[in-house]
Amino acid sequence: MAASSIANPRSDTANQVWTDLSPLLQFNNMEIINVADGVTSFLIHPEITTTVGRLKHCTFMAVLWEIWCSRNRARFQGQDMSAKHIINRSMLSIRAITIAANFQKILQPWLVALCQSNSRNEILKVLIPKVVRWLTPPPGRLKMNVDGAFNMTSGEAGGGGILRDHKGNMCCAFAKPYHGLNSSLSTEALALRDDLSICCSKGVYEVLLETDSLNLLHIATR
Incomplete structure (x- = not known):
């Protein structure tokens, strides 16, 4: 529009x-x-x-x-x-x-x-969004970012991922819906599984993985 x-x-x-x-x-x-x-x-x-x-x-x-x-x-x-x-x-x-x-x-x-004080050193009691910069992997390495989302009200879920090189160029990506899930963690886990499957199918066996799910990170690295 x-x-x-x-x-x-x-x-x-x-x-x-x-x-x-x-x-x-x-x-x-x-x-x-x-x-x-x-x-x-x-x-x-x-x-x-x-x-x-x-x-x-x-x-x-x-x-x-x-x-x-x-x-x-x-x-x-x-x-x-x-x-x-x-x-x-x-x-x-x-x-x-x-x-x-x-x-x-x-x-x-x-x-x-903007709910900001006139002084740059003094901030009102508001949550300032933190800008997070995507960091490239070392030269010769690839990084896979994975994410998933779950709507508790509708039961809809979906996940995706993107594989990029050290220059930030996209090598491949995917996004798909998931059915029959009941949590964000299970959605993130399936997205991670599919990310790894795609990497293996393309002959990529060493890859840096990045996720915003701390729970999934703890489970996967135990």
Whole structure:
């Protein structure tokens, strides 16, 4: 779906999101007649080289993404759209970006919106997202990242993995659903099994494995 159609769906939730953020973004979706022109005008107006301009662009795109995700959850999972939830998730993403990109001279209105103190050495009691960088394997080695997800409500489960070389180039990858499972750990375990099977089928018998499941790591390395 085009960004313009996400930016201005005529829904109370989306309108509330843009209204609440309009003091920061100076973007009001109710004032534009041609949605595509309005979005284009907004995106080319701020100076991207300034901190405020970069924040506006990043926030605008983060909000588009969160509205899209919320719309999908409402349509396919029956979850109500929430303007507060969309804004909170968007600001978590922007907070992570400002930390990772080391934004400087952030103005007070943005600091308040991001729940950050005016002092870079003082942080309010909020959970700051930790940016985790993917580390390449040593030259000549391969790394397999494996992950799995389980929805307790619906019973849906799925897993996948990606094999990359020391330059970060993908060698192979897979993703598949699993059925009849009852936990995230069992999903992660099946994904690990399938990852190893794929490596063996391709003649790869020495590989670095990386997973975000501490329980699976303990079981596999006992």
